[in-house]
Amino acid sequence: xxRFCPQLQICETDGIEELSDEESPTGGxxxxxxxxxxxRGCHSEVKAAFAREATWxxxxxxxxxxxxxxxSLLEPxxxxxxxxxxxxxxxxxxxxRKLKNVTVTEELHVKVSDxxxxxxxxxxxxxxxxxxxxxxxxxxxWESLLMGMCSxxxxxxxxxxxxxxxxxxxxxxPFEEMTDDQVVANASEWRCxxxxxxxxxxPPPRCRRELYDLMHECWRRExxxxxxxxxLHRFLERMTHGYKPPNNR
Numbered sequence: 001x002x003r004f005c006p007q008l009q010i011c012e013t014d015g016i017e018e019l020s021d022e023e024s025p026t027g028g029x030x031x032x033x034x035x036x037x038x039x040r041g042c043h044s045e046v047k048a049a050f051a052r053e054a055t056w057x058x059x060x061x062x063x064x065x066x067x068x069x070x071x072s073l074l075e076p077x078x079x080x081x082x083x084x085x086x087x088x089x090x091x092x093x094x095x096x097r098k099l100k101n102v103t104v105t106e107e108l109h110v111k112v113s114d115x116x117x118x119x120x121x122x123x124x125x126x127x128x129x130x131x132x133x134x135x136x137x138x139x140x141x142w143e144s145l146l147m148g149m150c151s152x153x154x155x156x157x158x159x160x161x162x163x164x165x166x167x168x169x170x171x172x173x174p175f176e177e178m179t180d181d182q183v184v185a186n187a188s189e190w191r192c193x194x195x196x197x198x199x200x201x202x203p204p205p206r207c208r209r210e211l212y213d214l215m216h217e218c219w220r221r222e223x224x225x226x227x228x229x230x231x232l233h234r235f236l237e238r239m240t241h242g243y244k245p246p247n248n249r
Contacts, residue, residue, distance in 0.1 A: 011035050013080075033069060037078040047077050054079040137183055138174040138200070142190035143223060153223030159232065160200070160218025163211070167204040174200040194221040211239070 013033055038050055057068035057079075070080040135145075141157035143149040161174050175183050175198075189197035199219050203212040214235060220226050227235075 011080075033080045033082060034066070035078050035080050037076050040076045042077070047073060050077055050079070057081075137180060137187075140187075141223070142187040142197075142221075145184065145187045146191055149223075151223060152229065153226045156218050156226045156229065156232070159229070160215040163215055163218075164201050164204060167207050167211070168201075172201075190221055197221075208239075 011033055038047065051071060051073060054068050054071040058071070061067065067082045068079055069082055072078050136158075137145055139158045139161045141154035144154040144157075164174065165172075175186070178186065186198055189195070199216065214227070214232070217227050218232075
């Protein structure tokens, strides 16, 4: 696997309307995009891996994902992702950090991306590898961190950590009292049976018990015992049934 750490910039453009889908045409208006750029003269294999990731991302079309809008392999190679009018969730929650990969539009629509992984201001939230790449080890399931096993079940683990972040109003990070090495050692405890392992965090203040129990279900040692996203969605729909956000924006 080839890792890369591109530079990140937010740009304004009006030349990509042909890349929009039929449901949300730009109509020629200017829009914000996030541009990931590799360094000039990078290795051909790094460039190929970058192109594969961008092509894969372009095939993912969902209202809650930041879409890949375009790719250029001219020097320097770059990819453009939709930024729109979304603001980072920490801004919405009046926090300076965390959940930096989640943005919220004026209509309270959430979009997920990996923007912050490449921003220097968030470098302390990631473990920096010898090759300069960054991994979010504090959000990763033990099997992903130690064995490289990624699955919907490992994503459920990370989702549980993200729910905890939201409930702390994005003011803390998982295992904040631990060093990166201690986080890895804790993952090893999970791998060896989980008896001495710690969960990502204590319950946030004012967290409903049923919601914290749900987070614990996401952090089960055995991946097959964790809930499916379908189950999580149904649970959260029931919990928020009838809720209307205040119109104070």
